[in-house]
Amino acid sequence: MDFFHQHQAQHYLVLASLLFALGAAGVVLRRNAIIVLMSIELMLNAVNLTFLAFSRFPLVPNSPMGSFLSGHAAVFFVIATAAAEAAVGLAIIIAVFRSRTSVNVDEFDTLKL
């Protein structure tokens, strides 16, 4: 058994954590509101990847395959929610751009004390 098959679950989980890091770094580093939204999509996809990895490689040993398909159902709902989030988020960006003519999140400081 080669290295990949021996540590298959760890491969997927580490890839998911790296993808989540990319998304979180995008939210922290970038000031463009559209790119911030796209970074949030990256983080949601990282979470989906962990759901599917845990569904495919369950922590409970000797469990019947298919008893963890609720992970797939969770991913289904996350995808639907992400689509709704993107629609509302982009609508907010358009509304703010109309009043401020900017998508720079540093300039959205009306609520700041």
Next chain:
Amino acid sequence: MVEAVLFYLFAVGVLVAGAQVIFRRNPIYGALSLVGCFFFLAGIYVLLAAHLIAILQIMVYAGAVMVLFVFVIMLLNLKEEELGEERFTAWKVIGLAAVVTSVGVISWRALGPAYPGAPHVDNATLVTQRGPFGGVKAVGYVIYMSSVLPFEVTSLLLLVAVVAAVVVAKGKI
């Protein structure tokens, strides 16, 4: 062996395309590389035997959501000077350090002794009581039998999101 090669190929694709998203200055390049990232991720999902989710990923994410993003980027039509200077402040360093630390902790936990090395099961031999693992029948059974309420709430959420998007973006009704 083929599986390992495909995994590393797709993983490098996901990470390179994801890095393009946050490091490209122009958002249109970021959006297009995000489409590529979602396609590579769909490949990873197929390796995890999640066939239905892989198709949904391509149709909903790479199709619908990214078309919305590209449409808004084109609509705003930002000029070069409107993209703004990317400043490098102390808060960004702190945030980046927090990101690196949390990822380190997550990876350290994932690589810990949680998985004692389970016997390998080939994806093709994975079957549930209701059809192949990750197929339409098996996943659909879970969605419609044990999570009907979230399913209905999701449909309501999508309706609210459609109305909210129109109301917020339109300004005056």
